[in-house]
Amino acid sequence: MNILITSIGSLTSKEIINDLKVKGHFVLGIDAKFVKNSLVDKFFSCPLAKNENEYISFILNACKIEGIECIIPLSTSEVKAISNNLELFSRNNIKVKTSSLEYIDLCQDKSRFYDFCKCNHIETPDYFLCRSSKDIKKFYDKIHKRKKQACIKPRFGEGSRGFRIIRNQSLDDLLSTKSSIEISLDELLKTCGEQNFKILGMEYLSGEEYSVDILAKDGKVLQIAIRTRDTVMDGFSHKATFVENNLISSVCVRLVEKLNLNGLVGFQFKENELGTPIILECNPRVQGGIFFARKAGIDFIDSYLELCNDKAVSNKSYELISVER
Secondary structure, eight states: EEEEETTTSSHHHHHHHHHHHHOOOEEEEESSSSSOTTTSSSSEEOTTSSSHHHHHHHHHHHHHHOOOOOOEOOSSSHHHHHTTTHHHHHTTTOBBOOHHHHHHHHHOOOHHHHHHHHHTOOOOOOEEEOOHHHHHHHHHHHHTTTTTEEEEESSSSOTTTEEEEEEEOOOOHHHHHHHOOEEHHHHHHHTTTOOOOEEEEEEEOOEEEEEEEEEEEEEEEEEEEEEEEEETTTTTEEEEEEEHHHHHHHHHHHHHHTTOOOEEEEEEEEEEEOOEEEEEEESSSSTTTHOOOOOOOOOHHHHHHHTTOOOOOOOOOOOOOEEOO
16 A cells, blocks of 8 residues: 555654555655655655644645555644544545544543543543642642642643653752652742643552553444553653553443544553552554554554455454563
């Protein structure tokens, strides 16, 4: 097939491109920045996806020039732009599977996503949408009284950008670390000052962390693989162990159905102090460690191409093994 992959400057793209090339596919890569990537057959520098009309016009033209049959979008902003134009691509015989724009927006908004989970009786961390320094202090005090830790993250965002654990550090702690995702309450309040903002205050879960990769069709899970995030650097898994977990599986199946998810999507979970996995977020796109599953027996990218070509996709089991990037 002739396949277009977006955001080829990302770490996610490299293993996917290499695998597609080994299988004999023609790969056109695009990115908003110039990327020197010898793996792709051809590269185009594209407009930013936030400029939707310009971006979609560019992609459509590139697909026509290169005879592209299928698109694999890797970033959320590109998934959103493409999702809003699915009929246009369909009319031009270009195949791509994404969830609806309505539910992509909901998943991106962490506060609304947690509200949605609560309405559907799915446990979340304690959380509060903070709009001022007073809100942050109030939420911190509430969590602290329960003898739990608090953290913050942007209401909208991807990966670990903007994530901070609120923890009072000693001078020795400060001087002995190269960098940290921790911040003291005083420093955080001073940084926020009198500004108005929307930051999600959350209970910090310190237990085992899980990533779940899923291929879905119209709200039904076709394939699923659960892995622990054993070694994480800059928000990306570099070592993982595949596991089975009935609670995680059941929550994912329910959310895929309720959100009517479609294509390649992912979920993040983390255990609370009782060892119970709690939902952290839903990523309505390809996740960074999806290629790990191929080593365990599930080739999600190959299955995605089969789904795009209206072929039957069978549910597959995976080996419970440890893998590294």
